Amino acid sequence: AQSVTQLGSHVSVSEGALVLLRCNYSSSVPPYLFWYVQYPNQGLQLLLKYTSAATLVKGINGFEAEFKKSETSFHLTKPSAHMSDAAEYFCAVSVRSSASKIIFGSGTRLSIRP
Amino acid sequence: GAVVSQHPSWVICKSGTSVKIECRSLDFQATTMFWYRQFPKQSLMLMATSNEGSKATYEQGVEKDKFLINHASLTLSTLTVTSAHPEDSSFYICSAFRDTEAFFGQGTRLTVV
Numbered sequence: 001a002q003s004v005t006q007l008g009s010h011v012s013v014s015e016g017a018l019v020l021l022r023c024n025y026s027s028s029v030p031p032y033l034f035w036y037v038q039y040p041n042q043g044l045q046l047l048l049k050y051t052s053a054a055t056l057v058k059g060i061n062g063f064e065a066e067f068k069k070s071e072t073s074f075h076l077t078k079p080s081a082h083m084s085d086a087a088e089y090f091c092a093v094s095v096r097s098s099a100s101k102i103i104f105g106s107g108t109r110l111s112i113r114p
Numbered sequence: 115g116a117v118v119s120q121h122p123s124w125v126i127c128k129s130g131t132s133v134k135i136e137c138r139s140l141d142f143q144a145t146t147m148f149w150y151r152q153f154p155k156q157s158l159m160l161m162a163t164s165n166e167g168s169k170a171t172y173e174q175g176v177e178k179d180k181f182l183i184n185h186a187s188l189t190l191s192t193l194t195v196t197s198a199h200p201e202d203s204s205f206y207i208c209s210a211f212r213d214t215e216a217f218f219g220q221g222t223r224l225t226v227v
Contacts, residue, residue, distance in 0.1 A: 043220040
């Protein structure tokens with residue numbers, strides 16, 4: 001079975017500050033890992049994904065995440081927060097398959113202070 | 115790029131009626147699609163896996179007779195909420211894989227009054 005745990009349901013940072021959203025995963029097989037962003041009443045947009053290539057993954061909008069097998073973590077970071085980053089962020093895991101269900105974490109709401 | 119289209123984006127229906135939500139893969143074929151439900155301020159809960167040409171696979175606790183899934187073609191899956199009640203009000207999202215990436219529909223906000 002697979003699962004993800006997102007630490008912190010709500011994170012608030014100042015504009016220009018570092019963003020760090022934490023995600024730990026559990027998987028009995030090598031996983032695919034994803035970060036998605038969701039704006040109110042909208043679907044999900046993929047920020048980045050880890051599929052066993054480079055452990056440091058760069059995504060859209062300046063976000064990146066590092067896969068650390070020893071820590072079973074896949075934390076999302078951005079060096080400098082922008083007001084437009086305020087949204088809900090979901091970490092997710094799936095098995096390595098072309099058609100595998102994705103299991104989502106509980107989500108972290110990111111707020112940006114002016 | 116690949117796009118998954120979901121329709122309608124919102125719907126209001128009376129209690130006791132049925133509502134159909136469509137999920138289409140616009141520029142690729144998807145033998146498998148997934149349906150999720152999201153309650154306010156909560157995560158996405160996988161409801162079922164829709165398989166083209168065969169029965170859907172439902173997650174534990176999801177009522178098969180309440181949430182009917184049909185995947186009649188390689189580009190279309192439908193979710194029908196039967197005899198809807200207010201507790202079925204939620205945000206429903208579908209997804210489909212292309213290669214190693216899942217693409218999501220824009221979601222359907224269902225309100226049952």
